[in-house]
Amino acid sequence: MKIFHNKTELTHHIDDLKAKGKSIGFVPTMGALHNGHLSLVNKGLSENDVVLVSIFVNPTQFDNHEDLAKYPRTLEADVSLLKTVSDETIMVYAPTVEDIYDSNIKSQSFTFDGLEHEMEGAFRDGHFDGVGTIVKRLFEIVKPNRAYFGEKDFQQLQIIKKLVELHNLPVKVIGCAIHRALDGLAMSSRNTRLTPEHRAAAPFIYKTLKTAKTKFGTKSAKYVTEWVEMQFETQPLLELEYFIIADTKTLKPVKRKSTKKTYRAFIAVYAGDIRLIDNIALN
Template sequence: MYLFKQKDELRHYLNTAKQQGATIGFVPTMGALHEGHLSLIRTAKAQTSLTVCSIFVNPTQFNDPADFEKYPITIEKDIQMLIAAGTDVLFLPAVAEMYPEGLSAPAPHYDFGALETVLEGAHRPGHFQGVGRIVHKLLDIVQPHKLFMGQKDLQQCLVVTRLLPLIDSPAEMVICPTLREPDGLAMSSRNMRLGPDERKNAVALYQALSYIKTGLAKGGSLPDILAAARLQLQSSKFEMDYLDVIAVKDDGIILSPEQAVTDLPMYAVVAARMKGSPVRLIDNMQM
């Protein structure tokens, strides 16, 4: 595996590879890697001839400075995992390399529409502008043929899908299924911050989503099902930012089920933290 810390050196290497016929698959991450990330690497390797992974904890997408400071950093372990997975290239830039203009310099504004006003957008103001800013920079450097991201961050996937035409990127977005632990908890770097009791209790998120899916499949009333699922999470000592069911249009716009036609993809979505815990967890499940 080749490791680059300078964007110009990476560009030169990838341009040479493309001239020799390589197709580039790109997996952007913030590190603290787990099997979910490695599944993206494997998918990229299956669909393209040269797989690039980036590790960069992006400060502009954290609306909570404490969350940024506590984000888990496991670089040495991450590198070994990427080598074992057969990753071709790792891009490991410093903040100054990605933001030579400084973090407080004026930044582009991306029109993500209503995606910035609902769910994660409503609870993390400025978050998706930060995501757009760093993904735009990374895509300019890597210029991949395909971009691989995980469904666990569903709304982020929708934002980046909307970003691609805004920046005239020809990259094809590939959204990969969420990987889960044996008990159903969605794999996440933030799980590393959970204590043993919190980790055991966190499965309640998966159970609530499963309850909603089962209830809707049986023809139950959506308001009643959601009310019962929210009560389940409250009894498991969770405080929710949201637990809802949404529909997603082809253009990535999120609708409430009442606005949706029946053939649109539907998802149960949740963001919550256990009482007394600083760790905010998100998950979703297609209905």
């Protein structure tokens, strides 16, 4: 498996592959890989000749410095996991902060037609400027044909699609279904930091989302939201940060349902000091 730490060496290799007519799939990650990431890699391999996985903990998208410091960095284990899928058709780009940002570790400012102000944007100051900065930079370095993102970060997925549209980037962004543990918990690198007690409580999040989806078929968004808030009041190990039913295109909270629109329920929950997000399509 080819592992690159330097963008110049990587771009030369990618140029060689493209000169031979090879298509490049791209899966950007912050490492601590799990089966959810592997599902993205497998999707990429089914549609491209080669897949590049970037492993980079991006400092500019953390509003909490303690969270950045604690984020797991497990490159050796990540490479071993990727080798279980393929040793030949997967490459890894694991750059240093300097290789990505030179000496200017700073976000660009972006506007994404208002998508950046909803949900996560309201709770994590500057987060999507950091996401836009690193994804745009990686797209410029990797020049992939297609890039794969999980729907667990659905707002991020919509913002990256908007980034590509606004900046005319020559890459097709593909959203992939949320990969879940058998008990329904959405796969996340943060799950490894849950205590046994919080891990046992966490599947309640998806269970509640599924019931909310059923209720949304006959009840108003306001009713469903208040019902979800009451459910979490019964959970001493889980603290609800937000539950929002939003239009999938604008990500704005729904006031009145329309049969002409599609909706999604979004949730953020603290299990101890670990913040978990999830979402579900409602119609």
